Amino acid sequence: MSKYYIKCGSLELIYSNPNAKAIEAAQIALWETNKFDVLDEYFYIDERGYRDYITADKKTKVISLSKVAKLAGWKLE
Numbered sequence: 001m002s003k004y005y006i007k008c009g010s011l012e013l014i015y016s017n018p019n020a021k022a023i024e025a026a027q028i029a030l031w032e033t034n035k036f037d038v039l040d041e042y043f044y045i046d047e048r049g050y051r052d053y054i055t056a057d058k059k060t061k062v063i064s065l066s067k068v069a070k071l072a073g074w075k076l077e
Contacts, residue, residue, distance in 0.1 A: 007050045008065065009040035022061040026068045041065055 003016040004025040013032055015025040026043040033039065044051040045061040056062060069076050 003047060004045050005047070005050045006043060006045050007052055008043045009038045011037045011039060012050055023063060023068070023071065026063050027072045030068055030072050030074070039065055043068055 002018060002020050002025075003014065004020070004022060006013045006015060006025055006029040008026075008029065011029060011033055013029045015028050017025070020028075022045045025045060029043065040053075042053070042065060043061075043063045044053070044056050045063065046056075046059065048059070051057075051060045066076060
């Protein structure tokens with residue numbers, strides 16, 4: 001079962017889905033944002049806990065915000 005800890009700026013979300021891939025989890029997290037969230041340039045996705053640019057390692061999936069936004073059908077300004 002995949003349980004992803006997703007962090008992007010101030011956004012932190014835990015997403016659990018047995019068939020989900022990391023990029024899909026990032027898209028779900030993007031849809032869960034609100035007006036108070038400040039997003040970073042990258043999504044950090046890990047199954048072991050929240051990571052950021054300091055704590056990320058080789059097992060952490062790092063996906064750019066622009067890629068996730070494009071796949072979700074969003075336009076960034």
